[in-house]
Amino acid sequence: MEFTMRLRKIPSRTKTDEILATSNKSSKKRKKNSSFVCRRCCSAFQMSVFDFPPVWSELRKKSQLCDGLVRCEDGTEFKIHRAILAAVSPYFKALFTNSINRDQKEANEARISIPADIFQTLLDYAYTGSCGVTKTNVKDLLKYADQYQILDVVQLCCNFLMTELSPANCLEILKFASQYFCKELIDKGKLYIRHNFSRLLKDSYEFYNIPAHHLEEILQDDELNIKSEETVLDAVKIWISYSPVKRKIHLFNLIKCIRLGTLTYDSVAEISKWPLIIENPECKEYLQDVLAVLGGLNQDDDVDIVHDYMFRPRIPFSVVFAIGGWSAGSPTNFMETYDSRADKWLFSCDTDSSPRAYHGLCNLNGIIYMIGGFDGNEYFNTMKCFDPVQHKWSERSCMYYPRCYVSVVVHRGKIYAMGGYNGRTRMNSAEKYDPERNQWELIPSMQKQRSDASAATVQDKIYIVGGFNGQEVMNSTEVYDTTTRQWSFISQMTSARSGVSLVSFNNTLYAIGGFNGYTRLASGEKYTPDVSDGWSPIADMLTPRSNFATVLLDDYIFVIGGFNDRFVSGSTTINYVEYYDAESNEWYDAASMNVSRSALSACVVHGLPNVKEYTFLRTGISSLGPEADGGNKG
Structure with missing residues (x-):
């Protein structure tokens, strides 16, 4: 599957961008008298509009007016237009204008540690406002777009990953998004996990390696989409049993995530017979207290199920x-x-x-x-x-x-x-x-x-x-x-x-x-x-x-x-x-x-x-x- 999207760009007010602005003005003048259409794109990051005239792709294709060279880690060389690359990436703008060492003249060559095929895709975006994001390149593309500050491509990758979320990969995608602080993708990933938790338990290998504090956060969520709290118990058992010697120290905190008051007395009594609970004094005492509460409840007793976590129902999907x-x-x-x-x-x-x-x-x-x-x-x-x-x-x-x-x-x-x-x-x-x-x-x-x-x-x-x-x-x-x-x-x-x-x-x-x-x-x-x-x-x-x-x-x-x-x-x-x-x-x-x-x-x-x-x-x-x-x- 290939995902293509166009994003907006903000032209800054530097000397480099004055060249771009001039190019845009001339493009708009020609637009009144000719039939070509500039490519336009939009992004959650920006609010203004920037055009990608077809002449840029033409110049790139014919290697005309190129004033810069980028050499990738495998030795592949790309002739580029520094102003165009600087417009999409603050990193390359600083590199080519030598804004860090102002006493040095502007650079026209750059060496970068990035695979040639990934840089080729980033150049596609710089010249056309669009690029192909696929299952095979999305992770590398997001990684290097983030490293070289091409934020629009980062957004493209995040949008693509949102469409690819599944019970099998949602935890992996959420982990990946967290590494690059992709807030929108993080929020969408967490929402997907809440809504598809039962399927995630069956299909996700990543679940076995989820950190304990992340698991607690998921299991405590009011919007966790489960039919019964027995699903939460299953999740705790699956995660603990994967490495019981190391993980049993987290058992008490995880057991407290189960809303035991929504289960029957017999169900809780059966949970209390789990050997790891019997071996854990805190868990054993906690389950005994819960059984005492459930056993002492009459049908007419009032329980504050809104504010009492143990009795509070989840919010349905x-x-x-x-x-x-x-x-x-x-x-x-x-x-x-x-x-x-x-x-x-x-x-x-x-x-x-x-x-x-x-x-x-x-x-x-x-x-x-x-x-x-x-x-x-x-x-x-x-x-x-x-x-x-x-x-x-x-x-x-x-x-x-x-x-x-x-x-x-x-x-x-x-x-x-x-x-x-x-x-x-x-x-x-x-x-x-x-x-x-x-x-x-x-x-x-x-x-x-x-x-x-x-x-x-x-x-x-x-x-x-x-x-x-x-x-x-x-x-x-x-x-x-x-x-x-x-x-x-x-x-x-x-x-x-x-x-x-x-x-x-x-x-x-x-x-x-x-x-x-x-x-x-x-x-x-x-x-x-x-x-x-x-x-x-x-x-x-x-x-x-x-x-x-x-x-x-x-x-x-x-x-x-x-x-x-x-x-x-x-x-x-x-x-x-x-x-x-x-x-x-x-x-x-x-x-x-x-x-x-x-x-x-x-x-x-x-x-x-x-x-x-x-x-x-x-x-x-x-x-x-x-x-x-x-x-x-x-």
Whole structure:
């Protein structure tokens, strides 16, 4: 992979640069009367603009007007223009002008200890404003660009390394960035490590050699993206076990990084049996104190989990937004967010002004889009979007048709809205939205009319299942090929389902719940395109439901709220939440929403810079590390 970028340069006011300024002025004069375009570049380091006229490359190529020579460590010689090289590098400017020894005349030759191919790339930048940065040259290029003070190339290298971050190399890149004080790359590297820590443990060989204080800093971070504190324990075990004799002196400080109060009593008891902990008096006593605290807690006991480090949950990388729905006999505009690390639902004050239900909801590039729906009187063709960073709602282009009970998916940067009910008829029409143009476009209609269906994507195809056509609940399934723009039927589901939810996970479709014309369903079934012969059953949900919201979070399928007709007393809308583990084929309870509602929609937003504002820790934290909190509160 090659990364090319243009950066801005600041011309200084020396005699050398007056020559450059004159060259620039003449270039600009010629620009009015000729068709050539100067190369322009921009950088985070500078604020002004500097041009790279094509004539510079021409002079370099033909070795014309050269007034300097640079000899590399292998003897390779480069004829150069001293003024041009001095413009990009304060080092060469001082060298050629002899500004250090002013009594000496200006130099026109330089010997440098730099590989010829690297210097060739630096010259590419000096003459054109761009250079090729690749995986093979980026480290040497950054090293020598830093040594010879060509800061724009340093920035180019940092930008390239940001695009190359992976679980396998992020620790190595962070270490490398720290050597050259590349702040932006350091910050991006630390953020990447926090967000991808579980994958890093599996893929990074550098983890075994990370210094103890760096490991402590990572493990204490509130934004460490882990499902459970057991991942932190695994990290401690992996690092200590690599060299136990030398590293066991750090065990106590590392064990204190684990937020043991978020684990069960049995889990902590199992940790206390680790031989290295038993051998360490400090660790052994600490675990005993934690067990005493956990063993003495009652269900109704109040624990300050915001400020007590041992009990404080991490800040999640991903947040669920559940918006609208039908509650207490009317549509609502409630917005709740789910903090998966604290397992709590929180009300948000960022509600839209108009209640609606049976709408579509999706996240595209960090913006939440709410599409169509019904407010008890009107069927909407409108679309609103919510910016969770700015806490702001705004209007977007309207669809061609009103759609309530609409099926919505995101595919390759476009939003697709299919079927639904317009107040008169169930629809088979479909349309897609381009956010860059803020326009809807009709696409070929489905083969069947469907409202209250559900859709999901696998690879380049969009699948839609079930629904109601005005006469019957359906079990048919259609697929839309976005390349050929054609709809076709695939294997039918084993059960008819309206108010169903379809989710795509690991290239497999999961159709869950719904209404079969007689009762709400707890059942679900799955289908893997191009692999399965048909749909096969999965474990039943704990609670039958239809018209509920579904999201994929932490590799689990969450089902949220919905309608249940088995409750003989009170409202039939529910607030129950549960999640499905596809690996174990089991359902588990999660915290319930604050409001019972059906016909709601939900989506997940990842990596918000202000994610804490939507989590349980939004009340604020006065201190971060276990030492600042006074260690174990037991």
